[in-house]
Every structure is written in C-alpha cells, then in structure tokens.
Amino acid sequence: MALIYLIEDDEQLREYTALLLSLHDHVVKSFGDGAPMLAACDDGLPDLVLCDVKLPGLPGFQVLEQFRHRAMARHIPFIFVSAHVEREQIRKGMNLGADDYLTKPFTESELVDMVHTRLSLHARRRETVEAHIAEMNARALRCLSHEIRTPLNGVMGGLELMQMDKPDTAPEELGIVATSAVRLERTLLRYLSFMEAVSDSLPLRSQEVTNVDMLIEDVSSRIAESCSRGEDLILHVDCQVRTLFARELTQVLEEIVGNAFQFSDPGSEVQVIATASHETLSIEVRDDGVGMKDDEFAAIAPFRRFTNSYSDDMAMGVGLCIARKLVSKMQGELTLSRRRPRGVAARIELPAFPLGIPS
Template identity: 35%
Template structure:
C-alpha cells in the first residue's frame, strides 16, 4: 500500500533518479521525480513534499539555487532538504548548510545510507511538528482558561444593546436605534482588535521558538520607514480627531522588518500616545538613523505611566500565567516590545507621571 509520505527527487542524471525512485517505491514512499532544478521548484511548490533529495551540480539552476528558492517561500521553507552530490569537499558541505540544508550525502551512496538519512530527517520533522502542535494546544488551553475580563466587557456591551433593540424595537426612536447601533459597532471593533492581539502574541511566541521562521522574518525589510510611519500616525491622529496635535520629524531609511509588522509597531506606540494624553497637547514622533540602527520615538504629555506599569509591559506575557495581568494598552505595548526584539531591536519606555511618556523603538536598518 502506498505510503502518504511524498519524497521529491531532483536529479539530472536519469539513471540515478530512476534508481532512487525505484528504491522509494519499494519502501512504500510516494516518489516524485524532477530532471532539473526549475522543474523541481515547480513540483515542490505544487505538491509540498515531505522531503526533498536534490543533486547539487545541475545545469542552469543548481541545487543551491533550488534550496534558496524554496527557503524563500513560506509554504516550502520548512520542507527537509537533503543534498546529493559526487563532490564531498568541506566547502560544499558548508555552503549547503549555510543555506539551510538538513543533510548532505555523497554519491554513490548505498541504499541503506540513503534510507537512513531519509528516515532520520522525517523523524526529526515529525518531532518538530509534534512540539509545535503541543505549544499550540497549550496556548489554546491557556487562552480558553484565562480569557480576561477585558475581552468580556465589549461582548457584554454588544449583547446588551442587541437584546434591548430586539425587545424594545417597536418603542425605540430612530435616533435611539442609531445610538445603540453605534455602541455595538464600537464594542465589536474593540473586541476584534483584542482578539487579534491575543492571536498575534501567541504567534510571536511560536516564531521566537522556531529558528526557520525567525530567520525568515528577520530577512524581510521595508524600503521606507518615513512613508510607513507618516501614513500610520496620520491615520491614527485623524481617528482621534487630533491632527493639530501631531508633530513629526522623520528621517528616511530602509528598515529590517516587514511592512505590516512595522505598521503594527507604529500603531501601538501612537495609539498609546493619543489614548493617554489630553486633546490639545502635542504628540511628537521622530525617526533618527544612527549607524546601523533606526530609532523611532513617540512622546506624549499625558498622565504618564508608573514604574509598575512599565515593568508590567517589560515582562513578557507568558500564556501559562493569567492573561488578565496584561490588558488593553499593556497587551498592545507588550506585543510591540516582543515584535521589536524578534527583529533584533528593542522597545523602551520612560515616563514622568503627569508630564511626559516617551516610547523608543530601535530596529536594524535594512539593505
């Protein structure tokens, strides 16, 4: 009976390729053959095999090119990859491992050696998947067990106003219905953002424990920090009705973080500034480039934060603790801090109560 495990063999030598496929078939694996690197990449993206055996020395697109192409795609980045080569020089081994190869076999190799390498990689991949699934199960259980009060608050508002509209529909005036509908919409948006934040923080914790995803995240960049920051702070200022309070001075630089994650960092910092400072007081935003680092600073003149509140943001929120310890803006800033650190940066907060709060985010400059 055919095993559901698919193994792709990328090999330009037809005799070697067919011999390996025959061996895989005898061991009840589902073998997929590709006679060159380009076809191998296409099959890998379409079929998502469980493991790839790939020759190094091939015309046009060699094995290194195949590996680099597949590692750059999220859906193929985690597939175990084993090089097959007639060259056993140390430089070749090092080059393959630096690109993310999982193993390296020298041709010709005995069937037992090939099968041992295959089973070793499959077993390792299964353990990784099992560990990741265990982490996800733990997160789900903890979130369900410790659902914070702040998530229930907007839900209660939605249910309460909806129930009132349902029972009193005939007696309500149009303006009363509109006011209740606005309250439901506001509570819904708040609930949606809170849920998204909790799911994002869970994903950040998983990324921090997965070296492949971590490397992938850190390889992405944004061409213009000035354009991204200006867009986000203007949107927030308009939403709070405080365009007149917004002051900014933005230096230009590429930055080593993907655009949507940079937007999230800026959103949480500027949201905190507007939320906890009175209308009519300035909110200042600056970006400065120092050597290989970009500094993003957001300053507001509001009620400030106590040392205890700052410490709470600084402590990583662990999902085996009660989630109500991190609520509202605390969760948003905890997310921003964790995201900055995942990208080899930092987030720090300094505050003088009733005078000033300053959030400083550092990130590596992009290329």
C-alpha cells in the first residue's frame, strides 16, 4: 500500500483514477491543481505523484520543479499524465526529474502496472542505499572502537609502567591521572557500546551457552566484588535453560546489576532472581536504593539527567538504553518498576531453550 498524490483538473477523470488506485490497496489524495498538493507536502510526502501536465494555475512542469526542491522529495517517483505526449515535452519533463509518462486515455492495467513498476524500482533503490549506509556505519563503528582503544591502552600501560618503575615519583599526581584515565576509558567504551546497541547495521553475535545459571551467577558476583559489596548480593537462580546470545546477556546483566549496586548504599541488599518456564527466561534485579519517580521511567533516554533519583547520572541513562536495546534485539522485554518504600526492580524476559532440545 502506497500513498499517492493525484493532481488532475478533470474531476471525472480524477475520481476514476483515484478509484482504480484505491481498488489496488493504495491511499490516494486528490487535488484539482498543483498548489494545494505542494502545500500538502509540508505535512507529509507521498510515495508517488501522478500529475497532469496541463493544469489551471501552476503548470505541471512547475509543480515538478517545486516538488523536487524539497530535499526528501528528490527521488520520489513522479509520473506525468498527458493526452498529447510529444518528444520535446517528454525530454523537458525528464530533464526536470520526471520518472515516466502515462498517455491519456489509459487502461486500468497500464495505470496500475506503471505505478507498481515505479514503486518497486524506488523501493529497490532505497534498500540498496540503506544497505550501503548500514555497511558504512558498521565499518565506522569498528574503526572508531579500534582508534579509541589503541591510544587508551598506550596511556594505561604507560601509567602502569611509571608507577612500577618510579613508585616514589609524584605518586599522588600519577594516581589522579590513572584514575581519570580509567574513568575516561569506561565512559568511552560505554558510549561505544551504546552506539553499537542502537545500530541496526551490527547484528547480534550468536554465542550459545548451555549453563545460563552459571553465567548469571558469575556476572552478578563479579559486579558485586568490583563494588566491594560481595556480601550484599543475594542470588536466587534456577533456570536450567540455554541462551543463544551469551555476550549480549552478559552485557545486559552488567548494566542492570551494575546500576543496582551503583545507586544503592553499601550494606543494602541487591537481589538477582532468575527462573525459567515455557521457554522464557525471567531475570529480576531488585535494589533498595534511591529509586525513581513514577514519571521518570517512561522518560529514560541517553544523556538525560534526573534530579535526586536513580538516574541522576548521565551514564545511567546510557546504560539502561544499552540494556533495553539489546534485550529488544534478543526478542525480549525489559521493564522497570518502583519498589516500596525504596528502590527499583528491573525485570528482563528473554526467549530461552530447554537443555537438551535443539534450538
């Protein structure tokens, strides 16, 4: 189904043409001259334009010129309709950017076939361009990741050597530089992860893991220990399923569990509860931290700050967006809810496969 703008001053022919196109599942907006059609383009562009050459007021050629001046309309199929198609007229229309001519009187099959052909050609061209752009984006992301990691590794390695070889030389200053370098590395890698997650040009990397229970326990324990809060972690894991996307599940857990520890106080519990039923893996991460307001859950976005809440950190919004996008790519769902009296519960539901059954 396509949206077609039809410009024809003959009311009877206009209604007949619109009827034929609508019978073939197209949506048609009809106009008696070109000016109202051009005005309608300000509210939304069509998928194809059928335009009479001889029109009252603004001639068809001028309609085409003004239509093509819109950047997003330069490649939309534009078909002229005329009872008198001469070689010079065809050449002029093509030079202005017309895609085809339909001669009056025309049959239903001539009309429908020409519209279908032009829409199909336009769709294939768009797919080719989008595939090329996606490939360029993927290459840029891979190159950017390498270009960022290489100098950072040099900085981190150099600082480590300086601290080992000359431990008494400005230890406090070197410590400040090292801490800042680690923070810079973490921030840049987080944003690279965000760019990869939202990019449709980078598919999921299939990596099957048969022991999801161990993966959840290992990742959660590692995050807890990195926060010096191993005793605050409470695990209830009983899944007995497989996942095809271990890398992505690991990254999602790192974001969600990491946020739970980051935005809760030492000594308060962080629970990770994982179960499976009917080929669905359910993971819930609960904390007793500062929590979020009810209206903030729907407003989560990268680089957005909230005041005195679970999201009072720019990286927090990025982390949740990374997790949400990755869960969506895995055909799952991530939901957040407010806990009473304090804290947030993050629930992840993903497709999984029972042990021993081929995926």
